[in-house]
Amino acid sequence: MLDFHTLKNSIIERFPNLSDEYFREDGTRLWVKAVLPQEFITLFDFVVKELRFDNFHMTVGLDSGDYFEIIYLLSNAENQMLNLRQRTVSRDDTFAASVYPYFENALFHERELIDLFGIDVQGLPAGHRYPLPDKWPDDNYPLRKDWKTEFFDKKTLTYDHEAAxxxxxxxxxxxxxxxxxxxxxxxxxxxxxxxxxxxxxxxx
Amino acid sequence: MNPLKKLIKWAQRKSPWIIHFNAGACNGCDIEVVDALTPRFDLERFGVLQKGSPRHADVLVCTGAVTMQTADRLKNIYDQMAEPKFVVAVGTCACSGGVFGDCYCVKGGIDAVIPVSAYIPGCAARPEAIIDGVVKLLSTLEDKKLQPKNPIVINSEKELADMLDEAEAAEENTETENFEENKAKEDNENA
Known part of the structure; x- marks a missing residue:
């Protein structure tokens, strides 16, 4: 069993632009700060295939104001948790890479990110939307911080931007x-x- | 009355078949509905049977607030049922939308989509309240009407509190009586 210090050093060795301040230890958990999609997917590949963090638990979407973040909760056979973060470039450029090629159970988590946060997750197979209703209007993402339920008319399904x-x-x-x-x-x-x-x- | 109508009413009162639909509940009320149907509380002794198809059912038992996605499905199921038909809303969410009422994808209670004959509030509704609601619904059928005039509302919490108070009072009485009897016996023995 590797301790978090060794894990951290092996990641920094492979990705020199991740400095020491990108990491935070919290009991049984190692947190990594958010990185952009292109770098994230190589980091994810390294962590899953070489550091053997091969249990994927869930994703968490996060509205950080200027951009969106996705937290991936991974663990290994020794019960150590690793929280990786992927961030989008901005609020408008919401491209994010999918981890579906590594873990098929990420499919529904990432469909939720698409529907509820409007993050443009690329690399998913074709299929139905999930979990919002079929009639739900485009460009309405209910878990974004600037989207308020009181300005959404449930009968006409329109959002009152002026009042908001x-x-x-x-x-x-x-x-x-x-x-x-x-x-x-x-x-x-x-x-x-x-x-x-x-x-x-x-x-x- | 038309003999056929009479027969239908008799059959409905003696054996109403229900279909259970979850319109977006947290499963708490569903568990209570299943509990009410199975042998512990045993709604089947009133002839209530759960059916798999809405075409066979007389009573639609709905749990949970209606979401935008389930609203069309609920309407569909209601339309497929044969007349005369009744709807029972089980749980606070089904009655009014409850804590989910203001959620972005929730339309409200069951009555936002289809007419409701009986409301059974409670979070989750107790099996006793569900049985009470169904029995009261059936007893209204004894009148000449096929649909109850006003929706039935079961005030389960208050009724239950009264019942518990009565039970406690009865228990206390028996305890004091036993105590007095025992004391009298002891006195006799001593004498």
Whole structure:
């Protein structure tokens, strides 16, 4: 059984551009930071075929704001967990490579990523969509952070982009107002404290 | 009344056949429906049989909130059933949509798609409540109508709480009685 330190070093030896800060150990788990698809697929190949992490558990989709991430949970025969991450280039360029050639059970996980996050996973066999309804409109991805259920009309199946933008603008304004109020309160408290100290010094 | 209608009503009351459909439930209510049908609670003693085809069934027992994908299928199954037909919504989700009501792909309760004759709330609905709902539905058929006028609502939690209170009170009474009897016996022996 290899410890995580050896595993980490063997990965860094093979992929020199992954520095030490790409890794994090957490008990029985080794986390690797997100890499772009072209590099990810060679990394995945190396980890599965040579480091023998050949149990594929699940994928997790993640909306990181500027781009999307996919976390792959792998384990080996010694019960060690390895979390690999693949990231897309941006919110608009959502290409991601499929791990279906390595693990056939990834098929439904990746179909979910396509439907719920709108990640363009390439390399899957032809088939039905999963798991959203057949009539679901295109360009509506319910697990994205900027997609809100309250602006989706379930009867006409349309998303009210204008109302959503207006609500987002109001939310940002409210946030800015609250931040300004908090800063003003802190400044006032500081000024009061300074004055009290001054008075105390004067009394002395 | 038309003798044929009379015969149908008699047969329905004595042996209603049901079909169970999961419209998007978490399987909690499905387990309770199966529990109600199988020998522990034994709905079959009222002549209730579960059937595999909607064409053979009189009562459609639905569990779970209706999703967009199952709405068309539910309507299809309802249309395939022969008249007169009844729908029983089992569980809170089937009654109103429940916690899933605001979800992006959920249409709401069963009554968002098809008319419902009896509502059985509860998360999950108890087998006793399901039996109570079916029996009450059947007893309304004794009237001259083939469909109940208003939907039946089983307030299972309150009824159950009352039942438990009664049972507890009865138990306490018997305990005190036994205690008094024993004490009287002891006194007699001592004397």
């Amino acid at each position: 933008a207006e609500a987002e603008r109001l939310r940002l304004e409210e946030e800015a107002r609250k931040k300004a109020a908090r800063e003003a309160a802190i400044a006032a408290a500081k000024a009061k404290k300074a004055q009290q100290e001054k008075e105390a010094q004067a009394n002395e």
